Amino acid sequence: MAARWDRIFDGPRLSDANLALLVQIQHEAKQYEQIVECLEAALRAGRVVPWLYDVLALEMKLAGRPADDVARVLQSRLDFGAGGVPQMLITAAMLSRFEAWEQALTLLRDGAQLNPENPELWLLARSIADKSGDQEWRVWSRCGVLQHVWDTNWQKDHDEALKVLTDIANALDKAGKSPEAEAIRSRQLEARRVDLQISLKWVGAADLDLIVRDPQGAECSFRRRITPTYGRLVREDGTASSKLAPAETHAEIFLQPKALNGKYEFSVRFVVGKVTTGTAIVEVIQNGGTPAETRETKTIRLGEQDVSLSTEIKQGRWDKTAKP
Template structure:
């Protein structure tokens, strides 16, 4: 039966070139009969004769699995899907997730490593790769993924990911020492220490029911701020704080690898009362190295922004970072507040500020009141399946109509929970 099906479909696709929509009817008939071998013959014949479609490369491994084909055959089918698609980091990540679904973990790990080589600053390959590397007990891959997390992963949950990476490296170092590989264990420890170094760290602290903003103007003219949480110069906004809770009244920006040059640190008093109208600015350069220096200065706040210049002489970054189109940090929409500085010199401005703060307070039992922040959920719809958009243009003499058809085929293969470059946790 299998041989007949192969011959029939080979002959059909050798002499016919069906339109994309014409593939569906015969394949649906085969699928409803649960003829997995017939479905495989249909799909392989279409691909052999240059008439493959994206959905065929996704369905073929599933049919092979149902037909109980060998693991090697299923793996080849899944890898051919990667060859069919455009070779970029996103397609590699999707293909790797597809491989994980079929328990092809070594191949998936290989694709994660390839994806990270295309854009080393993107965190997902390292976070997902570490999970697979530990499951496969691949020490080389564990080292690659853990060092990548420590160097490149700065999402909202980076502290947890960094702790997991450090634990993985410490376990690896201990295992190497136990089997007598002292030199290799020492090399792992040195690499971990190097991965944890920062070219520059900037922290602004204050006290009071207020909000200050930290904006860094970088040597190449770009900015790192609340509106630009990841910058081409290598900066990452780790925390955007506001009062009255003292544990939240700080802003932090880190440069794991920064461009050499002059950085203009701008401090803006957005709203509220700051205790003593003073803030504390701490700048640490070359953190974790023998050249580490820390400078702290008191900033007198005014209605105008305060600017502090810092010179970084030995930044390790030589090229700007490629910023993903997806936002870096998972944060809700900015709370409804006037970020254009409601604090004004006039009495009218101060009254407006106080009225604004009163509208943001929530009553608590016992008469205590504290500032509250409202959040608005943003729901995104991910389309799945087949869709077709069409547009028509009529000629001037009204004799011809030119049609433009754009078919789209999409499928959600798996859903992972991890943090994006510039987006935070995706669920």
């Protein structure tokens, strides 16, 4: 059998997509030993794709191969794994096709340790967690969405995450598991906690820029939307249209989930267009989502010069020695 697979891989190149399909068909037929021989032949032929080692280890376990052999394959995956988080996403998606939910989600959890600010990771984790039906993974992935997903559709993704977490907690209450329900609600609140939020809001066919500098001097603006301490700038528009209309409302929002202690300086820059009333509203929220939340709102008049403001953070949660 091994010789036959060697001949296949010595012949015309089998595409990565077709190799994945072949392995999936064999997996569904529970031909685990054949998959092992197929993938081992692929390795001998120098065919290395991101998911190969993880799938090979999975199939070796199902085929009853010795634990030491499985361990060697997993070690090879670690040696090969210089591709970082993008490679992990490919592998997790492939493992999901084989319904290896636990392995896929564990891999994504490892990826989140390397780069928690990758929204694709959390959205993929959400999808796989739902397929697995595992409550803990569903909670973990939704909390990750609330903390780290701030792309174009962030509001929709956040609303979905909140609904799922609320539904899970309510179901636990009905099952007489109130302590577990409260634990999930606490995790939800922690995931939504934001040390500092600065919002710039205006109405009219105009473009304004919010520029924020943190205590270390890192700048966050439309040119650089995320800082080394994971402060980020997001944009909200009143309609889905790409053309500005006088009746539309707009906002640029700076979010720093775990802030540095010290002064955050920020400025508002009028770029082009016409703002209704010639003013904009700036709102600063500290300790958002906690009993200590404070809000300060100010109306500013726009002109040729930037409007400069600042706010002081005294109880920031950023730890310079660790990622958030």
